Amino acid sequence: MAKAYDHLFKLLLIGDSGVGKTCLIIRFAEDNFNNTYISTIGIDFKIRTVDIEGKKIKLQVWDTAGQERFKTITTAYYRGAMGIILVYDITDEKSFENIQNWMKSIKENASAGVERLLLGNKCDMEAKRKVQKEQADKLAREHGIRFFETSAKSSMNVDEVRHTPSFTPKEYWKTDSCSPSTYPDQSRLSPLGFQFPGTGHLTQVRRPEIEKQQQAPQH
Ligand SMILES: Nc1nc2c(ncn2[C@@H]2O[C@H](COP(=O)(O)OP(=O)(O)OP(=O)(O)O)[C@@H](O)[C@H]2O)c(=O)[nH]1
Secondary structure (H helix, E strand, O other), rough: OOOOOOOOEEEEEEEEEEOOOHHHHHHHHHOOOOOOOEOOOOOEEEEEEEEEEOOOOEEEEEEEOOHHHHHHHHHHHOOOOOOOEEEEEEOHHHHHHHHHHHHHHHHOOOOOOOOOEEEOOOOHHHHHHHOHHHHHHHHHHHOEEEEEOOOOOOOOOOHHHHOOOOOOOOOHHHOOOOOOOOOOOOOOOOOOOOOEEEEEEEEEEOHHHHHHHHHHHOO
């Protein structure tokens, strides 16, 4: 039987809560956008297969919760990632300042030399901009990584991100380090050894429900 893909590439998105990680993944995987805020609980993933230079590349993109209380769960997934995308919101200065902390978290938890990419999301909201492009350019240069301003809403630069080397590094194809034989199933990919149902929609709840949970008295 023909192989469904030639190479599997696992990516992780990290960044503060609300910067638009889930929306970017939905735009990336389904070319869609929804204004409703569904805060990620723990971790979720989406899959997309793309043809690049005649090879079928299966991208497995993992969405992490930005909320601090999920950090123990989410950092456990850093180790297996081949690329990590750091996201901040151009209208939220704090989310940009926190990129330094996310970088530190990568250093502490990810494999050495993991590919990184910096995204300043929500660039459709120019009137509310708080983070200048030059600031992020400088930060990206200091860390030796690529940087894009994106909009999950308008699709701005989404295609460019899809085709950056950090998204599908050719080194992985050459070494065959993520070929189907190396990762025969999804459970092998998960550092927690967790079996996924395969829908890509695991654990998402609406923000009001989270708030209700947080407000509920502890027994
Ligand atoms: N204007 C605009 N709004 C966006 C964009 N991307 C996301 N949003 C909005 O920002 C809010 C948060 O988006 P999410 O994708 O859920 O954020 P997240 O980073 O996944 O948040 P957590 O799951 O809590 O970590 C939602 O209301 C989205 O509609 C964008 O590019 N432009």
